[in-house]
Amino acid sequence: MTHAISVEQTGGPEMLCWQKVELDRPGPGQALIRHTAIGLNFIDVYFRTGLYPAPLPFTPGMEAAGIVEAVGEGVTDISPGDRVGYGQSPLGAYAERRLIPADKLIRLPDWIADEVAAAMLLQGLTAQYLLRQTFPVKPGDKVLIHAAAGGVGLLACQWANALGATVIGTVGSAEKAALAATHGCHHVIQYREQDLVARVREITAGHGVDVVYDGVGKDTFDRSLDCLHRRGLMVSYGNASGPVPPFDIGLLNKKGGLFLTRPSVGHYAGTRAELLAMAEDLFAIVRTGQVKVNIHQRFALRHAAEAHRALEARATTGATVLLP
Incomplete structure (x- = not known):
């Protein structure tokens, strides 16, 4: 028993x-x-x-x-x-x-x-497939990682930093911002107080990021697309705020010929x-x-x-x- x-x-x-x-x-x-x-x-x-x-x-x-x-x-x-x-x-x-x-x-x-x-x-294997397989991060890449102070976020920020990327993370509080900053984030955005898209564009000199790793879902999806540069990749791997609602696929074309994927660890392991x-x-x-x-x-x-x-x-x- x-x-x-x-x-x-x-x-x-x-x-x-x-x-x-x-x-x-x-x-x-x-x-x-x-x-x-x-x-x-x-x-x-x-x-x-x-x-x-x-x-x-x-x-x-x-x-x-x-x-x-x-x-x-x-x-x-x-x-x-x-x-x-x-x-x-x-x-x-x-x-x-x-x-x-x-x-x-x-x-x-x-x-x-x-x-x-x-x-x-589980969180480490998730970070592995995100950073090493879904979008293989290389030196010079600019990456946006949502929930940067969470379990996957802290691992992914450190790993992306080690791979030579410029790491931008989002958090919900000053305490979490301090934590993310000591775990690989070069730039931390408090999404409740700052305009996410404007701040990303400022950090990247208007260029946008190469990839967004988004485990939040509904609350961040639309703004994440606006943070990408032309032909950037949106990786939606979680739904912490709820599932992403259906949308017109033409939106990806309108915003710059973007790529979108919805993976999970089972697809890679x-x-x-x-x-x-x-x-x-x-x-x-x-x-x-x-x-x-x-x-x-x-x-x-x-x-x-x-x-x-x-x-x-x-x-x-x-x-x-x-x-x-």
Whole structure:
């Protein structure tokens, strides 16, 4: 017998219920993990509210670290006792223990602590595909990163800086502006007090940015397009403020022959080889010290509803972990 958070009905944070659950032995291709730390991500909110549909009931969460307790038939590259993490898996991370497809597991280097792994894998893999694959950032590029003081934002700002880009970040408060400025942002825009488009044009001498990385969605989409230069790329990878409404595709032509993509980590880590290559790239940049993982909030797993309220209120910065 173990415990997990269960969502019986979609809705607010109060729908996150702490329950006893029973687990079978791992089947073919599966592993049984005892979690030591679990990552909190905005995608968890999307599933809880029903924005991203999932069969009910379900246990949220896609990112965690822990110890392998048992493996099923056919699992050869993961063994009981291994320290592992994952950041791209079926739902089910909000649990003391869980069964998981073994091919989603990443063996952790000794120098990465469990809490750090749980805080960095989904967000770090997201930053990896955004900066290294969706739009491969190179020296001299000008990039705009929304929610620069959030989990993905802090990692992406540091990484883009290390790649030689001019990094412009948006935040919602002076406290978050100070945090972003110490984590790779050359220019920080407080969007509640400053005109985003005018400030970006000022910073770039009227040119605009090469790429916008936007995990906010509805509230920033239109202005983001206006921040791009001719043939720039809009990367809409999240919906923290709600989904982007339908729009006339001709708008992209009107604003300069813009490109638009709506990716997710699953599109880039679709095979085990891709997943491991992305993780290796992430581990390498973190080990250099150029990208630091900051855990600013910790909640007990049983208090996941409290963590969701803080996340949705934009009261968190950096990474948050849930502790079983």
